[in-house]
Amino acid sequence: MQEFTPLPTPADDPTLLLTQELIRRPSVSPEDQGCLQIIAQRLEAAGFRVERMPFGPVENIWALHGTERPLLCFAGHTDVVPTGPREEWHTDPFEPVIRDGILYGRGAADMKSGLAAMVVATERFVAKHPNHKGTLAFLLTSDEEGPSVDGTRRVMEVLESRNEKIDYCVVGEPSSTDKLGDVIKIGRRGSLSGKLTVHGVQGHVAYPHLADNPVHAVAPALAELAARTWDKGNEFFQPTTFQISNISAGTGAPNVIPGELKARFNIRFSTEQTVEKLQSTITEILNRHKVNYTLEWFVSGLPFFTAPGALSKAVVQAIQEKANRTPELSTTGGTSDGRFIAPTGAQVVELGVLNASIHKVNENVRVDDIVTLTQMYERVMELMLAK
Secondary structure (H helix, E strand, O other), rough: OOOOOOOOOOOOOOOHHHHHHHHOOOOOOOOOHHHHHHHHHHHHHHOOOOOOOOOOOOOEEEEEEOOOOOOEEEEOOOOOOOOOOHHHHOOOOOOOOOOOOEEEOOOOOHHHHHHHHHHHHHHHHHHHHHOOOEEEEEEEEEOOOOOOOHHHHHHHHHHHOOOOOOOEEOOOOOOOOOOOEEHHHEEOOOOEEEEEEEEEEEEEEEOHHHHHHHHHHHHHHHHHHHOOOOOOOOOOOOOEHHHHHHEOOOOOOOEEOEEEEEEEEEEEEOOOOOOHHHHHHOOOOOOOOOOOOOEEEEEEEEEOOOOHHHHHHHHHHHHHHHHOOOOOEEEEOOOOHHHHHHOOOOOEEEOOOOOOOOOOOOEEEEEEHHHHHHHHHHHHHHHOOOO
8 A cells, every 4th residue: 555645744633732731741650640630630521421430549531422323332441651761862751852743752552642632632533523313422541650559440440330331442552563453452461460479498508518508409490381382372473471570588698598489470361261270370380399389470461352343433534534454353461450341341443653662761752643633533533433
C-alpha cells in the first residue's frame, strides 16, 4: 500500500493541546494530579454521565453516553511511571516540548496521547451523532502502572455487581511498533510472579560442614527452571517464558556463607498453561532438588484473547482507511488492564501509538501520530455505533 504523508499538525490541534495539558501534571502512579478531572469535565460537556469511583489513593471514572446495547468502551490510565534519572532527560519530563515533530514528556506515549485522542475523537463523534446506536463509555484509572488493585479491577467488580456489561473495549495502550497502526493487540499473556526465600545456615567459609549455603542449594533448581521449555505457544501466543528478576544473598563479607537467599521471578504464560500447572511444576523442581524454601505467589493477570470479530474488524478497517496499512494482530508484550475486562465476555482490542520509548527517559510520541490516532478512534466509533 502507498504510504500517506500527513500534513504538519498545527500547534492548536485539540488532541495535541490536551496531550500537553495532561503531561504537565506529574501523575506518577497512583497519583492522578487532576488529569481525570480535566477529562471528566470535557466528557460531561459532551453529554456524558460521569461517575467517580475512588478506591483508596486511586481515582477512577466510569462515564456513559447512551443507554442501549451494545456498549463500546474506551479504557486507559492517567498514571505514569517515575521519570528515572532527571539528568538523563533532554527536557523537563513534565513540561511537554516539541522538537522536529516529536513531543517529549513522561506519559507522552504511555498513555496520555492515547487518552487525549480518545476524548477528542469522542467529542467529534458525539457532536456528529448525538443519537448514536448503543452506548459509549470511558473506564479510566490512575492505577495501571502500580499494583493495579484499586483501579480497573475494582471498577469491573462494581460493574459486574450491577450487571453492567461491556461488549467492546478499545484500550489505548501504545501497541504500535514501527509505524502507527502496524500492530494491534487482541490478547496478552498472563503474568505469574514468585517471591522465593531459600533457608540455609550461616557460617564461616572455612567450615562449610558447619553451614548450609542456600546459593549452592538452589542454583541447580534455578538453572533447570531458566533452561526449561515450558511450551511452544500457539497460533496467537508466544511460548511461555521464565525470568529471574532479582536475587540476593550474603552479608557482603567474602568469608561468610550466607544463611538466606531471596529471589524474585516472573513467568509470562500463554493459554497453553494454567496458574496451577505452573505452580506445580516449579514446586516439583524445587522439591526434587531438596531445596529448603518458602514461596509466595502473585498473579497479576491471566492470559486473555479476543478472537477476530466485529471490534477487531472495525479497528483494522479504521487503520486501513486512516494510515493505509493493515495491522498485525498480536498478543506480544506485557500485560494491560484488558486482562480485567476480557474475562467478562467483552471483545478487547488495544490500539495506540508507538511503544519504543515507553518507560524510558526522553519518552516521546510523533505529533502527527496523535492526530491520526484521533481519526482512527473516531472511525471505529462510526463503524460500530453510527446510525
